Amino acid sequence: MKQENYLYSGLGERFRSEWKIYAAAFLFIIVADSIGQIKVPLGPGMLILFPIFYSIIMGILSGPQVLKFFKKKEVKAASKLVIVCICPFIAKLGINAGASIETVISAGPALLLQEFGNLGTIFLSLPIALLLGLKRESIGACHSINRETNLALMQDMFGPDSAEARGSLSVYIIGGMVGTIFFGFMATVVAATGLFHPYALGMASGVGAGIMMASATASLSAMYPAMADQISALASASETISGIDGIYMAIFVGIPLCNWLYRVLEPKLGPVHDRLFKKKES
Amino acid sequence: MRYIEWVVMFIVAGIGIALANFVGFKVDFVDSLPGIVILLVISIVSVVISKIVPFKLPVIAYCSLLGLFLACPLSPIREFVIESAGKINFTAPLTMVGAFAGISISDQLKEFARQGWKMLFIAFLVMVGTFVGSALIANVTLSLTGVI
Numbered sequence: 209m210k211q212e213n214y215l216y217s218g219l220g221e222r223f224r225s226e227w228k229i230y231a232a233a234f235l236f237i238i239v240a241d242s243i244g245q246i247k248v249p250l251g252p253g254m255l256i257l258f259p260i261f262y263s264i265i266m267g268i269l270s271g272p273q274v275l276k277f278f279k280k281k282e283v284k285a286a287s288k289l290v291i292v293c294i295c296p297f298i299a300k301l302g303i304n305a306g307a308s309i310e311t312v313i314s315a316g317p318a319l320l321l322q323e324f325g326n327l328g329t330i331f332l333s334l335p336i337a338l339l340l341g342l343k344r345e346s347i348g349a350c351h352s353i354n355r356e357t358n359l360a361l362m363q364d365m366f367g368p369d370s371a372e373a374r375g376s377l378s379v380y381i382i383g384g385m386v387g388t389i390f391f392g393f394m395a396t397v398v399a400a401t402g403l404f405h406p407y408a409l410g411m412a413s414g415v416g417a418g419i420m421m422a423s424a425t426a427s428l429s430a431m432y433p434a435m436a437d438q439i440s441a442l443a444s445a446s447e448t449i450s451g452i453d454g455i456y457m458a459i460f461v462g463i464p465l466c467n468w469l470y471r472v473l474e475p476k477l478g479p480v481h482d483r484l485f486k487k488k489e490s
Numbered sequence: 491m492r493y494i495e496w497v498v499m500f501i502v503a504g505i506g507i508a509l510a511n512f513v514g515f516k517v518d519f520v521d522s523l524p525g526i527v528i529l530l531v532i533s534i535v536s537v538v539i540s541k542i543v544p545f546k547l548p549v550i551a552y553c554s555l556l557g558l559f560l561a562c563p564l565s566p567i568r569e570f571v572i573e574s575a576g577k578i579n580f581t582a583p584l585t586m587v588g589a590f591a592g593i594s595i596s597d598q599l600k601e602f603a604r605q606g607w608k609m610l611f612i613a614f615l616v617m618v619g620t621f622v623g624s625a626l627i628a629n630v631t632l633s634l635t636g637v638i
Binding site: 330336436 | 491492494495496498499500502503504505506507509510513514515526528529530532533536537547548549550551553554555556557558559560561562563565568571572575578580581582583584585586587588589590591592593594595596597598599600601602605608609610611612613614615616617618619620621622623624625626627628629631632633635637638
């Protein structure tokens with residue numbers, strides 16, 4: 209078995225260097241959960257603010273670029289703690305799925321097929337990225353929702369300094385900063401169109417990004433309280449499948465598809481961009 | 491991380507869940523306790539499995555599958571698991587996730603501000619496309635298979 213490299217010499221050292229982060233997290237929880245849920249009608253959708261949004265914002269503010277309460281070292285430690293904390297949440301979702309197992313099984317075929325829907329990003333975003341004048345970075349940006357595994361994959365496949373990896377990193381950073389709140393809001397807007405059954409929306413929430421899935425599921429549950437159990441059961445099942453197949457979907461389908469679309473569309477859309485934008489600039 | 495570090499970190503996470511459940515939803519620590527113990531035991535066992543099993547799956551995949559198994563009709567402790575976990579409000583475990591997630595991306599704020607409007611727009615389209623693509627296929631398949 210491979211020897212693991214430990215970050216700390218032991219538990220004591222970990223505690224001594226991380227206790228401030230735990231204390232801050234407890235403080236953020238008290239503040240965020242005291243504020244609680246706020247619903248703001250916005251256009252056709254409903255912006256539902258959850259305590260998680262406030263704690264994300266407090267976390268960002270406490271970091272090295274604003275209040276400087278936390279340094280680089282603690283920033284690194286916190287990213288490990290995210291994984292620890294998301295485990296009990298995912299376990300809770302798994303229990304919801306087990307409790308509504310009939311719904312999950314009856315939705316089996318849909319659950320498996322909708323995984324390919326995650327590739328929908330490519331057809332929507334890649335042509336527009338090319339129209340906006342992006343080149344190879346569009347492949348990294350558009351091939352998937354770009355969470356940690358995808359970012360690592362792009363760096364591995366194209367090199368850390370490649371245009372593809374840069375595009376992936378951009379969407380990764382934007383997703384981290386505003387993705388959670390946007391994803392929840394977008395789910396309510398899509399729901400408000402009335403085109404989709406809440407079950408379908410629940411499944412669609414599982415995109416391989418735990419925190420975004422949580423945001424969409426919480427928003428949808430607030431919209432359809434009577435179906436909250438089924439929505440979270442289906443979201444959980446879909447998220448689990450996405451977590452397993454996501455990387456293979458990207459390697460074997462997403463990236464080849466992006467490359468092909470790029471070859472077909474770039475020669476056509478690139479000049480369109482030049483005509484649209486260059487004229488104004490010159 | 492060593493097992494002992496995982497266990498202690500999970501206990502910290504458990505305290506965070508209990509705190510959020512109390513502050514946000516007025517559920518006493520004692521009432522939250524059985525549910526939290528179940529969630530933490532599932533998490534710990536998942537970490538052990540992910541370290542032992544030779545093929546690589548994310549830890550959260552095991553968390554989800556174990557949770558599903560313990561709550562499905564085959565499980566002898568099904569009722570207890572569902573009832574205890576039901577006391578933990580859906581969003582209660584998330585506040586702490588958000589706190590750590592926020593801290594962990596806090597050094598990317600300037601990088602975020604440097605992204606132009608084009609990238610921001612593309613990132614939004616990526617999220618919309620991923621979600622709507624799945625919703626579309628799910629909706630069609632659900633109606634074809636007669637579920638909805």
